[in-house]
Amino acid sequence: MKNHVEARNIVKRFGPTVALNGAGISIKEGDTHALVGRNGAGKSTLVSILTGLQRPDEGEVLFSGEAAPPLADRDAWRRRVACVYQKSTIIPELSVAENLFLNRQTAGGPIKWKALRARAREVLETYQVDIDADVLAGDLGVEQRQLVEIARALSFGATFIILDEPTAQLDGPAIERLFERMRALREQGVTMMFISHHLDEVYEICQSVSVFRDARHIRTAEIDDLPHDELVSAMTGEATATYTYRSRTAGTGVVLAAKGLSLTGRYEAVDLTVRSGEIVGLAGSGSSGKVGLAETLVGLRRPDKGVVSVNGTPIKDVPSALKAGLGFVPQDRHHEGFVPLLSIAENATIPIAHKLGRFGFVSPASRRARAVEMIKDLDIKTEGPDQPVGDLSGGNAQKVVLARALADDPKALVVINPTAGVDVKAKQSLLGAVEDAVERGAGAVLVSDELDDLRVCDRVLVMFHGRVVKDVPRGWSDHELVAVMEGIEQ
Numbered sequence: 001m002k003n004h005v006e007a008r009n010i011v012k013r014f015g016p017t018v019a020l021n022g023a024g025i026s027i028k029e030g031d032t033h034a035l036v037g038r039n040g041a042g043k044s045t046l047v048s049i050l051t052g053l054q055r056p057d058e059g060e061v062l063f064s065g066e067a068a069p070p071l072a073d074r075d076a077w078r079r080r081v082a083c084v085y086q087k088s089t090i091i092p093e094l095s096v097a098e099n100l101f102l103n104r105q106t107a108g109g110p111i112k113w114k115a116l117r118a119r120a121r122e123v124l125e126t127y128q129v130d131i132d133a134d135v136l137a138g139d140l141g142v143e144q145r146q147l148v149e150i151a152r153a154l155s156f157g158a159t160f161i162i163l164d165e166p167t168a169q170l171d172g173p174a175i176e177r178l179f180e181r182m183r184a185l186r187e188q189g190v191t192m193m194f195i196s197h198h199l200d201e202v203y204e205i206c207q208s209v210s211v212f213r214d215a216r217h218i219r220t221a222e223i224d225d226l227p228h229d230e231l232v233s234a235m236t237g238e239a240t241a242t243y244t245y246r247s248r249t250a251g252t253g254v255v256l257a258a259k260g261l262s263l264t265g266r267y268e269a270v271d272l273t274v275r276s277g278e279i280v281g282l283a284g285s286g287s288s289g290k291v292g293l294a295e296t297l298v299g300l301r302r303p304d305k306g307v308v309s310v311n312g313t314p315i316k317d318v319p320s321a322l323k324a325g326l327g328f329v330p331q332d333r334h335h336e337g338f339v340p341l342l343s344i345a346e347n348a349t350i351p352i353a354h355k356l357g358r359f360g361f362v363s364p365a366s367r368r369a370r371a372v373e374m375i376k377d378l379d380i381k382t383e384g385p386d387q388p389v390g391d392l393s394g395g396n397a398q399k400v401v402l403a404r405a406l407a408d409d410p411k412a413l414v415v416i417n418p419t420a421g422v423d424v425k426a427k428q429s430l431l432g433a434v435e436d437a438v439e440r441g442a443g444a445v446l447v448s449d450e451l452d453d454l455r456v457c458d459r460v461l462v463m464f465h466g467r468v469v470k471d472v473p474r475g476w477s478d479h480e481l482v483a484v485m486e487g488i489e490q
């Protein structure tokens with residue numbers, strides 16, 4: 001079989017950072033090929049080069065043995081390759097039909113809306129996407145948005161699709177549906193590159209894999225020839241021990257409490273207490289209400305009924321929650337998590353600004369010193385504390401968000417999917433940092449779609465259709481927890 005896609009000897013620099021250093025990839029026609037590597041290894045940079053969004057400083061890209069088109073010829077690129085990005089490129093204010101035909105070269109003249117809608121319906125039908133072309137894209141969930149993006153990609157004629165962490169925001173059943181679709185696409189001859197930090201997914205859906213480390217290509221193998229531990233050591237350059245979950249005894253002081261909390265359409269009648277020295281997990285499927293509940297606990301949402309108190313103080317919004325001693329990692333780090341133009345030092349230390357200097361003055365030196373400490377603790381890959389967070393790789397930006405939540409030595413901590421987009425090894429430092437904070441006396445709520453994250457919890461509250469249905473103590477099996485999450489068992 002010929003190679004469908006090849007990148008050879010790619011060098012890409014961003015100022016002093018070498019994001020790709022002579023790296024390459026070669027993907028066989030019809031393969032679903034994984035690209036794996038630690039945060040900052042250069043995966044997204046390769047994606048931007050393979051999709052013609054960035055020009056490499058050196059090296060070349062070939063499609064079916066032919067040189068890639070000039071960067072300016074967007075349509076020629078769209079016919080060869082498409083990408084479903086981590087961050088949706090769908091425009092929420094437009095309808096699904098408009099999104100499908102966005103940027104498409106038309107014969108000129110005014111847009112014919114009726115014809116456009118009809119063509120959109122045809123595209124959706126061809127690719128078996130069961131979504132109304134007239135609805136606003138902003139009203140679609142993550143899963144549906146991805147399907148629209150995939151249909152859009154295929155309708156340009158692309159036979160190579162890159163899926164950049166497509167599962168990061170999906171729950172278990174939605175991931176399975178995505179995999180079903182990927183298998184069907186593969187049967188139709190579509191070649192795919194799949195990026196994920198979940199190695200079990202790589203083993204489930206891919207036939208071959210390339211590993212990048214520190215801007216270089218390390219290894220390519222058939223998936224069956226590369227056992228899990230070898231894959232992890234290719235990624236990290238060392239043997240990595242499995243995480244040891246620590247045991248602890250909760251204190252008596254309640255640091256976070258909710259009583260009779262309800263928010264119409266999201267969750268109902270929730271009572272919750274978190275004590276100092278304990279981690280309480282919140283688990284449930286996408287529609288369980290867990291994220292809505294967590295967002296209420298931090299003051300991002302106002303409940304219709306009930307009260308939340310942090311350290312005994314009732315809160316009404318985010319500032320009052322922070323003042324009462326809360327630290328939190330939001331679900332959508334791109335919107336609420338950090339300020340991209342500010343440096344790591346500034347982002348990571350915003351909540352401790354009042355502690356670092358006297359009379360409200362934060363000395364750049366102490367801010368820098370604290371940031372350097374956090375960069376080391378959380379293993380953030382960066383040029384240094386003065387680098388803007390917007391320039392960091394996705395996973396490293398996520399670490400800055402956690403660093404910020406922890407900076408003020410919070411009494412109560414609420415973290416929503418803190419390890420999303422974070423590599424295998426870095427996950428351990430993040431979970432370790434949460435466990436450290438709890439050992440220092442904080443109480444934490446950890447909301448996660450990942451069973452491995454939930455294992456650090458002393459108990460897990462499982463939500464189903466807006467209600468807490470079970471309080472599961474430590475020591476559960478995957479099967480047991482999933483059965484409760486899916487409403488099969490109580």
Ligand SMILES: Nc1ncnc2c1ncn2[C@@H]1O[C@H](COP(=O)(O)OP(=O)(O)OP(=O)(O)O)[C@@H](O)[C@H]1O
Nearest residue numbers: 014019039040041042043044045391392393394395
């Ligand atoms: N626009 C930019 N300006 C400066 N540096 C950048 C820019 N984009 C990427 N980098 C740097 O290039 C390196 C590679 O980043 P890249 O986003 O490709 O990593 P990644 O493998 O996709 O990581 P992740 O798993 O966290 O998404 C990182 O050190 C990053 O900080």
